[in-house]
Amino acid sequence: MISVEGLSAKYGDRIVLQGLDFHVGEGELVGLLGPNGSGKTTLLLCLSKVVALHAGKVAVFGRELSAYRARELALVEASVPQRLEISFPFKCIEVVLMGRYPHQREFGDDSDEDLAKAMEAMQLTDTLELAQRRITEISGGEAQRVIIARALAQEAKLMLLDEATANLDVAHKMEMFDLFSQKNEQGGTFLCAMHDLNLAALYCQRLIFLKNGRVSVDGPTTETFTEENLSNIYEAEVKVIEHPDTGAPQALFVPGAERGAHGA
C-alpha cells in the first residue's frame, strides 16, 4: 500500500531524510520510532504530500504520490498531526465534520451521512459529549481526541499518526490504541510515529526505527525490540523484559548510566 524508494527530503540545505526504502502492506500496524530529530515527522509529512520529496519515489496504493490531487489523497490517507493549531472557536462537531471535506462536493450543508459518520467517530473516541463545546475551551488531551475523531471520520484506509496520543492520560492512550488495533483488524493500515516505546511494543506488529534520517532497523517487534537495538538507537542504557500478561517486550531505562556509551 505504501512503497517508499530512495526517499530523501531537505529543509533548505539541511538533509532530513536520506535514501529511505521500505514498504508497508495493507493491514499492518507499524510503529515509527527514533530519537528527536530523526525524521519521523518529516517522513509522515512527505507521505501526506505536505513536504516535497527531494529525491526518490513514494507510491500509495500503487499510484505515484505526485499523481494524487489533494482531495484524492485525503480519501485514502488521514493524518493526525503532532501539533494542533487552533485559533478559532469552532464547535468540536464542526471540527470533526472537517474530516468529511474530501467526501463532499462543492458548496452546501453537511449531509446526514456526514453527520452520522462524524458522530460515530466521536462515539469511538469518547468525545461525543464534547460535540457542542468549543474546541478552544476544552483541554489539550480532549482536543487531541477530537482530532483523532476527525481523522476517523475521513474514512481513509491508511492512517498516519504523529504522536497522536502524546497528550493523553494513560487510560485514554490505551483506549485509543485499542481502537486503532480494532480498526487495524478491520483492515485499516496504521503508521504511527511514537516516543512511547512500551506502548509501541504493546500494539505494533512491526517497528521501523529511524536515526539521523535513515532507516536504522526495520522488522517485527519481537525481533527488533531488543536491548542492543534500543541502546544503540537511543544512546541510553535499556533493559528489555517480558510483559507478564501479553509477553510483549517492554523497555526499562537505567538511571545514571553513561549516555552515549553504546552510541557512536
Add this chain to the structure above:
Amino acid sequence: MAASRRAFVLGIVLLTIVSVLSVLGATGIGRLEIPWGTVIAAIGEGLGLSPTGSVERTPLVVVFDIRLSRVILSFLMGAALGVAGSVFQGVLRNPLADPFTIGVASGAAFGAALAFALGWGGTSYLGLGTIPLLALMGALGALALVVILGRVQGRLRRDTLVLAGIVVATFLSALIALIKALDEEAVSAIVFWVMGSFQGRGWIHVGFSLPYLLLGMYLVVKCGRELDILTMGELQARQLGVEVERVRRRLLVGASLLTAAAVSVSGVIGFVGLVVPHLVRMTMGAAHQRLMVFSGLLGGLALLWSDVAARTLLSGGEELPVGVVTALVGGPFFCLLLKRKRGGIILD
C-alpha cells in the same frame, strides 16, 4: 444540526427584513422633511413601479436620486467590508486582521491622492469622478504587489503575506505623505477622502462598484468550508484535501476586490470589517459560511446607520466623515467586546 440550520435561516430572514426596513427608514430621514407617503411614492416612481408624475420633482430627486442611492451604496459597501473582514481574519488566521491589513486600502488612498494631486479631482466621466477609478487601480495594484512579494518558493505564505502587506502599506503611505508635502492644495481633499464619506455619491457609484462587489462575493462565498479548514493551519488543510494555494489565492483576491470596491467609492472606512465579524463569531460561532452571510448583512446595516448619523448629527447641515462615525462608535464597542469576550477572541 437541524435546529441550528433553522436558526441560521431564521436569522437571515430576520436580518433581511430589518435591512429592507432600514433602507426605507434611512431614505425618509434627512434635512428636508418629506412625508412618509411621498417617500414611498417617490421610491415607487423611481423604480418604475408607479406612473411618472405622481410625485413632485424636488422630493423625487431628493428621495430617489440623492438619498436612496446613497443609502443603498452605504449598505452594499458595509456588506462588502463585513464579508471581506471575515475572510481576511480567516485566511490570515488572525482575529485582529481587517480588510485593510494587507495594504489594499493604502493602494486605494495612493490612487486617490495621485488623482487629487494631478488635479483630476474635478474631472468626471458620466458623472463618475476619476477618483474611484484611480483608487480602484491603486487597490488592485497594491494587492498584486503584496501577492507577488508574499510568495516564497511558489507558495503564498500567511506570515510573509502579512509582512509584504505592511511593507507595501508603509511605502505607499510614505508616497501619500510625499504628495501631501509637495502639493499643499490637495492636502485637505486627500485627508477628507481618506477619512471616508458617502457625500455626493449616487447611482453611478453603485453601478461602478457593483461588478467588483459581485465578483468578490462570488469568489469568497463558495469557499466557506475551505476557509474553516484553512484556519486549522496549512498543514492540516493539505492533509484534509484542501488545495491550499488555489483556495487561499481565490479568497484573497475575492476579499480584496470587495475591499477595493468599497474603498474606491467611499474612502477608507475603518472598524466595520473588524468589529462586525468579531461580533458575529462570538454569537454565531466560527463556521465561515454563516459568518460571511451574517457579517455581510450586519456590516451593511452598521454602515447604513453610521452614514445616516454622519449626515444628520450636525445641526448646521454639515456632514461628518462616516469613517469618523464608525471609528467613534466602533472603537469603544470593540473594547467592550474584548472585555466581555467568551470564546470570541483567542490571542496567543
